[in-house]
Amino acid sequence: MDKGVLLDRLGATGEDRMLLAKVWDRMQQARSRNIPAATDFLSPQQQILTRELLHLAGAAETEYVFLGGYPEAERRLVLFLPDWMEMETAESESPIRCLRASFRAEQSLSHRDFLGSLMGMGIVREKIGDILVGPESADILVLETVEPFLLQSWDSAGRVKLNVTSVPLEYLHIPQVQWEEIRDTVSSLRLDAVVSTGLRMSRGKAAELISGGRVQVNWQECTKPDRAVAEGDTISARGYGKFQLLEAGGITKKGRICIVVKRFI
Incomplete structure (x- = not known):
């Protein structure tokens, strides 16, 4: 074709x-x-x-x-x-490289700090993979085409000094994902109702975010507050976080649906 x-x-x-x-x-x-x-x-x-x-x-x-x-x-x-x-x-031909940016433990840095620093140096988002932040270092996955430049030129994120080195992928530091479990009941499995629980906000606020194009279901934008969601769906809202609907089932005496949400911290 x-x-x-x-x-x-x-x-x-x-x-x-x-x-x-x-x-x-x-x-x-x-x-x-x-x-x-x-x-x-x-x-x-x-x-x-x-x-x-x-x-x-x-x-x-x-x-x-x-x-x-x-x-x-x-x-x-x-x-x-x-x-x-x-x-x-296939992995032997992978163009993915890992850079470890070390910093002093008392100088806390976030995913946003590292991404902002890299993009401020002119590195476009497409050249950067996951950014895995730990208490004293972050492992940043990048394409091999930008690795030499970053090793030579990247030395800070904001005002925090960095020591940037290249490490093999097998020594990647993968931080443990932090999350909390939320149990609640909803009137239906409408997106706005589930977002209200998952992100701890009013249903009206949830509907506003959805209609404004700020919510994704399984990484695809959804602007319909009445869309039905299902177990296993991952839902995120720009600026508010991400969660997964782990369980949906069981009806209370008042006819509400019991749900369990895994909210990433």
Whole structure:
């Protein structure tokens, strides 16, 4: 299928169309030149679009692999494999590198601090994978193309001095995810009702955020407060956090639905 026809069939416009066109070009590069070819890092939403593209393009599952540097990575790239490469050896051709930025323990830094510092140096978001922040260091996954520049030039985040070194991916520090369990009852499994519980806000405020385009369900924007959600759905709101609906079931005497939410801290 022609690239333009395929993008039209997906209904891709604007930035999504540009992204999927680049993914298509990387796939064709691997096929025509018989060499590995990788995309930039993709957000979870972009990964969903990319999977739809690859499915419609008829790409075999042996032609590509999603890599993020570690199994639970949120941001991943697609590595397209030539026909001579086995899936088991794909990681050896991965362009992902890990930089460890160490700082003094009393100088607390956040994910936002590191991302802001990197983007302030002119590194676009697509070149940066997950940022894993610990008490005395952060491991930042980046593309190999920006690694030399950062090793030479990156020495601070705001006013905090950093010691930046390269470390093998097998020595990655993965901090334990902090979360809390919330149990509540809702009148229905409407998105606004569940967001109200998951983010501890009024239902009216939740509906306002949803209608304003600030809420995503499974990394896709949703502007309908009455959308039904289900067990396993991950829901986030820009500036307010993220949670997962772990359980939904059981009806109280007043007809309300019991839910259990896993809210990430």
